[in-house]
Structure formats: structure tokens, C-alpha cells
Amino acid sequence: MTSNHKLPDKIEPFWRENLEIPTFPKLENDLEVDVVIVGGGITGLTAAYILLNEGLSVAILEANKLVNGTTGHTTAKITAQHDLIYDEFIQHFGKSKARLYYEANIEALNFIKQTVEEHQIQCDFKVQDAYLYSTTDEYAQKIKTEGEAYEKLGIDGGIVESIPFDFEVKNAIVMKDQAQFHPVKYLAQLTQIITEKGGLIFEDTVAVNVETGEKPTVLTRDGNRVTGGFVLSCSHFPFYEGLGMYSARMYADRSYVIAVKAKEKYPEGMYLSVDKPSRSLRSASYKEEELMIIGGEGHKTGQETDTLGEYTALENFSEQNFEVEEIVNRWSAQDLTTLDKIPYIGELTVDQSNILVATGFRKWGMTNSTVAALIFRDIILKRKNKYRDLYSPSRFYADPSLKKFLLMNADVVKHLIKGKLEMPQKNVDEIANGEGAVISINGHRKGVYKDEEGKVYIVDTTCTHVGCEVSWNCGEKSWDCPCHGSRFSYTGEVLEGPAEKPLQQYDFTLLDNFTSEDSGY
Template sequence: MTQNADSFSEHPKSYWRDLIDFPNFARLDQDIEVDIAIVGGGITGITSAYLLANEGLKVAILEADQLMNGTTGHTTAKITAQHDLIYDEFITNIGKNNARLYYEANTEALHFIKNTIEEHKIDCDFSMQDAYLYSTTEEYAEKIRKEAKAYEKLNIAGELVETIQLDIQIKNALIMKDQAQFHPTKYLLHLVDIIKQKNGLIFENTTAVNIETGKQPTVLTRDGSRVKAKYVLACTHFPFYEGLGLYSTRLHADRSYIIAASPKKPFPGGMFISADQPTRSLRSVKIKDEEMVLIVGESHKTGQGKETIKHYEALKAFGEQIFELESIPYYWSAQDLVTLDKVPYIGELTSGHPNILIATGYRKWGMSNGTAAALLFRDIILDKKNNYKSLYTPSRFIANPSIKNFLTENVNVATQLIKGKLELTNINPNTLANDEGAVITIKGERKGAYKDKQGQLHIVDTTCTHVGCEVEWNNGDRSWDCPCHGSRFSYTGEVLEGPAEKPLQKYDYKMLDNLTSEDSGY
């Protein structure tokens, strides 16, 4: 799927999922009982299963789609504790001790991945790299200087410099040395093999929809199968079961975009991310023995903002300026969730449910945070001391910044809900070009239409099946995205990402022939 620098006409595809022989696993079609039921087959779920199977526990992974087909398969795959401008903010909001614990948790996760790769001799393109956080404006240069002081307060090894080995005019940059990058699916597939060797169970196309709570909770699947366990681990990006945690009000979804490009100018090594907005992140990647560069950025709330195809185009323009691109063999997007205080929620779902654990809100730093979550899960289940339990506990509430962010996010949700209900259009779906989607109106009701490359119309109800917000068309990824809580649906209405569990209602496009202009709204 090689793109020239003028077009993103093909459907997006992640390099991490291409050229890989993924195993297939059956759908769960019977009731089972295990020690640990793990819902979600990304880095958190697979690492948890690996760790707990190593402890002699009987584990089962339930994946709604295919393993590693969510955020884990669409990551940038940096393993680092340098998570943008965060430590100065953490010192102010959660305190110096907690800020240091956050750094230590993510650094330990990096070391765990490195040691696991070395122990099992996993071929996954792992390499140690220095991480650079750079500024291009004086406003952000001052923020980086404050971040450098935070590094000093937290005893984080860092270095403030004024130049980097990229053709970018910067004001300054902050280095965190000895970070890493890798090929995430090659790494995790090796762990999957070990899980199978230890008699772990893995099921794909098995959607968990609810939990019957109790001393031994039971996971209920959409197809009616039941999984009874001593512990349930919800590793599903957005928690598939919220209980009384009200996570819909405490998280928001953010999307970002990635292109894998062949540069004419060589990449100097290292991992780079801009402090300025819009974010620009860079790292190298080897594709078919050719050194390429991943260009990442254009963050925005899911379902909100400009036409999504323009985000890919902006990354391409940036890459052309820095490297002169020859081709773009892959491009894709991903989203992650952000908590009120920017620290993930990892641990007991709510007080009173000590055997239901969740992990969410990685803020796009899931390789380290997801691994830290698995390590914490292991220690909670084995009743071992873990220094990070209190830091990550989902029941925490830190007034500053949580109250402000809680109000801001939920006002935004209410605004998007009302805005979507008021939006009606006069677009005739029959006038759509092939590979074009739009919101239309039929009998006074809002619908979504997409005409595929063969000219067939696909029409769905645009009301999100989570809490009833109206989805928006994502022309970069050919999906319907919810601006309230980040649910995403294919153009045929199938759920791509939660928290929604049910698909969008389909509408028979053939009925359009029998509608009058007054009926259809165009």
C-alpha cells in the first residue's frame, strides 16, 4: 500500500500488523471457569496473562476482535518514561513523591520489557534510544526549562541542549537517556506462545458485555457464554464494565495519526517529540530492510475537529520539509484515553470489588504504562507489596486538577450531544462520490451515508449506542466517531472501539428509491 505524497486513498493500515503471521483463536462457545479472566488482548492483557501463567495460575484472554488489533497494534511503540511535558505538572498537582513514583513505574516497565526480550531472545527490533523533548518557540522553551528543573528535583537523569540532529530550528531540547523502541506485535506474539505453552486459554471474536459480581465474578459474553474466575482484569482500553466507577465522566478519548515514510535524508537516531502544538513525534523503523521514519502527531479529541484526512496530509507536509519523502508505505491512526489528572487508572474497579481490576487512561504512552499495569495486577493478585498501587488507584480524586477537568470534559460532552441533535443536512446520498461519506437526513432523522469504492451506499443511524451522542464521519479512517466518549464504528456500523458495545443500526439504502424529497430532507 505505497502512497505517493499526494494521496491517502487506500484504507489505513498499521505496519505493526502487516507482514506478520498472526495465529487465529476460536470464539468462546461454552461456559468455563479459570483463576483469572482477562478481557482485552493488547499489551496489558497479554503481559498480564504471561506473568500470571508463569505463577501457575489458569488464565483466559477474551478478545472482542483479534489480538493486538486495537491501540497496541496502532501505537508508535516507544518505550519511555519521557511522556511529553508532565513532571513539572505532576509535582504541582500530585506531589513530588508521586511524580517520582510515576517515573519509576514506567522505568521499571522499560527494564522488564528489555529483560524479557533478552531472557527469551525475542527478535522484535528492540533498540535503546535517547528520547528528546524539543521546543520551537520561546513559550515552550520556557516550559522545557521548567521541565528540566523538575527532572533535577526528581533525580531524573536529563540534559538540556540547544541543538538536535534534525533539520529543525529549535530553541532547546530535554534529553532522557537510555529509553527504547521496538516492534510491539513481534514481542507480544512471543509472549502469546509462552501463554499457550503454559495452558493459557485465548479466545478471539468474544465480546465481554457485563460482569456478575460476587466472591467469584462471572464475565458474560455477547454470545451467552460465561467465564467464572477468582479475578477479572478489564484491559479493554475503555473499561467494558464500569460498575459505579462512572468512568465515562472521568475519561476522554484523544486521536493521533501516524505515517511510515521512506526519507531521502537519513534519520539520525533517537526518539523525538515536540513540546509545541500541534505535536510532532519522530522515530526510526526498519521496514523490509529499509530504514524509514514514523511521523506522528495531530492530536485531537475523537470525533471533533477538522476533516481527518487533513491530519495525515499535515504529517506528510512536515516530513517533506524535514526529510524529503520518497513514499509512504503505511499510515494509520490510534486513540487513547486521558484521565482527569493524566495518571492512568489501574487497580480495583471501585471499593467493594477487590476482584475486578481495570487499567485505562494511558494518555498514548501505553507500552510502558500498559506493562506497569500488568506488573501491578500480578502483585495485587499475589498479595505482594507494590509501591505504585496508591499512585494508580482508580478511586483517587485529587481536587486540583480533577474538579476543573471534570467540569470541562462534561460540559464538552453536553455541548457535543446538543450540537449533534441539532445538525440536519440537505445532502442527497445518491450524489456522494465513491469513497465519500456524509451526514444526511431521512424523514427528519439524522443518518450517516458512505458510498464505497464500488459505488454501494451504506447507511446507518448516527446515534451512538453508548449514551446517545451523534457520531461524525471520519474521512481519514472511513469510520463513524463519537465526539462524546470516543466510540468508533465502521461504515457498516460495527463497533471498532468502545465504550459502545452495540453496533449502529443499519438503514436499508434501497428504501431511498421510494422516498420523496420531503421525506429524505434533500
């Protein structure tokens, strides 16, 4: 099916549009506070807010701009319904741990709701029922099994036979009284409260390492030092792994979103298909109009050649099922998944108990980030927290962790070798304006991008993390690593970790003596 509506050229979530988001200076000096927080997304900001309320001093170091990473690219569902997980968790961890996971995320939802009410935050917070739906017999049975898990765990919800859309579904399962909101409006207000309470925030400040000890010190790229009783790693991928082996215990994948203006009024509720490819739906207010946020598709980072096709698939889905007037925005998000699908929240390693980490939210960061902030508070203040063991980064379950660990790292080795053996298929003359590709220059792999004016940017294609070969992402105009999910701009700058250093850049003069014959074709 050919769409009648053009995808926007700009890749930008609408959450940040038409909002005055506070800006903050770069760190220019050394500091000492009670708690150093690295990362200015929902995890870091929520943790800062909570710790300031407890009378602690905090400093937030953000490498880019606040709320501009995964938090700013979310679909912003606040729910404990994290796909088909509760039957799986019962099978792998037992009923009590599965129930704890549910309770932790409901507690996080209620924390957000109470914070919104206490400070009268205008962030389009709205209680909504959350639905998982199936379109095939295979997944209809999985929905029924999940319904049995809901009953065992006492979850408020159950099986329903239909949802209020025109497309056919086999069945669905509802979780009652969940919520949605505008994440940037929420966090912009939280940021104001943080600064009013004396919290320090620094943007464009890249944390690169930690000097461990009784009072750990965060080292920045520019040479400044921030010391605290605790360091909280709230960046998407941990900026400091220590001996935690996080890059070997998580994988990165990308998913895609479009914001659609349609003629139909959107019904109540938030929806997610359990079949593949997935489809996520929710409403949002935008310029006094209603939009549909439609998400889905997805693949491991760096392992899909036609990323623009992921947007086209969502576009076609919207055209087939709704009377679309306009596609307003498009964007994508990167998410990290742990070996057992439960995030890593707590002490970085057993021996580094004053460095805390939160990562691996598996697309469900609105609640799990808040869970993390609450666990951080209790660790720092030496309080009991019943969720601490469940989320502990040092846990390792033989089933399913061992199998996943072996499969994930075998996949890394496969892509490491494959990237070294693959021969580039294009030369410079064949690359159109606005396109990128891997080429061979004097027998060496190089990444080339031509902007819309024909200016050429050349980078080395070897990822600076462990040396895998990056591939071109045409949908995002970036270089993506298939091994651990690092991403780089077309100029080579780091967009996503675990890589810390940019790709090596080359001047255009590298091509002066390059001809098509040099490529070996």
C-alpha cells in the same frame, strides 16, 4: 505546499505486515480459571505471561484479533518521558508522587528489556535517548521548567540546545537510555510462551458484562460464561464500568501516523515536539530498510470534520524536512486520558476488589501497560506495591480532577445538544462514491456511506452509548461520537467503546421514496 507523494489508500500500521501472528478459536463453552483477562493487547498479554509464571491459570478473551487495537497502532516508544508532565505532576501531586510515576515506568521499561533478553525475542528492541523539543519561545520556557523538574526528581537527562535534524529548534530536553521496539513481534513471541505455559486464548469473543460476587463471571455476547477468582479488564475502554463512571472521567482523542521511506539516514533517538500541533519521530526496520515513523496532529474523537487533512499535514511536514521517497503506511490511534493524566490501574471500584481495570494510558501504553500487569500481579497475590495508590482508580484530586470533570462533562452536554439541533447539509445525490455524510430521511437524521462501487450503507446516527449524534470521519471511513469517543464502522459495527451495541442499520430500500425535496432544502 503540495505533496509529491500519494498517501496510501489502505489505513493499516505496518507492524502487522508480513508477520505470522497466531490465531485462536472463538470460545464455545463455559470455563473456570484463576484469572479471566478481557483484552488481547499488550496489557492483557503481559498480565497473562506474568500470572502464568506465578502458577495461576488464565483465559484471555479478545473481541477481535490479538494486538489489533491500540497496541497495534502505537508508535511503540518504551519510555518514561511522557511529554511535559513532571513539573505538572510536582505542582499537582508533590515531588514524591511525581518520582513514583517516573520509577514505575522505568521499572516497566526494564521489565520489557529483561523479558526480551531472557527469551531472546527478536523484536528490534533498541536502547534510545528520548527527546522533547520546542520550536517557539513559549515552549522553550516550558522545556526549561521541565528541566528543573528533572533535576528535582533525579531523572537521568537534561536540557540540550539542538537535535540532529535540519529544522530549527529553540531547545530540547533529553531522557537517557529509553527504548523502542516492534510491538507485534514482541507480543507474538509472548503469545507463544503464554500458550506453551497453558494459557487459554480466545478470539472473536466479546465480553459484555460481569456477574459480581466472590468469584466473578464474565458473560460473553454468545452466552458463554467464564468464571475466575479475578477479572482483569484490559480492553482499551473498560468493557465493564460497574459504578466507576469511567466514561465521565476520561476523554478520547485521535492522533495520526505515517511511515516514510526517506533518502537520509535517520539519526539515533526518539523525538516529540511540545508545540502544537505535535510531531513525533522515531525509526523502524521494515523489509531490511529503514523507515521514519512520523506522528502527530490530533483532536478529540468525533470533533474534527477534515480527518484526512491530519494525514496531509504530516505528509507536508515530511516533505518539508526530508527527502521522501515513499509514504509506505498511514494509520491512526485512539487514546484515553484521565482527569489528572495518570492512568486508572487497580480495583474497578472500592466494593469490587476482584475486578481490576487498566485504562487511560494517554498515548503512553507501552510502559503503563506493563506497570498495570505488575500491579495486577501484586494485588492478586496480596503483595505490596508502592505504585498502587498512585494509579488507584478510586483516587480523586480536587486539583485538577474537579475542574477537568466539570469541563469534560459540560463538553459532553454541549455536543449532545448540538448534535440534535444540527440540520444535515447534504442529500444522497450529492454523496460521491467513497464518501459518507449525515442526511435527512423523512425528517430523521441518518448516516449514509457510498462505497467505491456505489453501494449505499445507511445507519442511524445516534450513538448507542448515551445518545449523542455521531459524525463522519472521512480519513478512517467511520462514524465517530464526540461525547465519549465511541467509533463505528460504516456498516455500524462497534470499533471503539464505550458503546457496546452497533448503530441501527437500514436497508437501501429506505431511500426508495426519498428525493432531494424531502431533505428540506
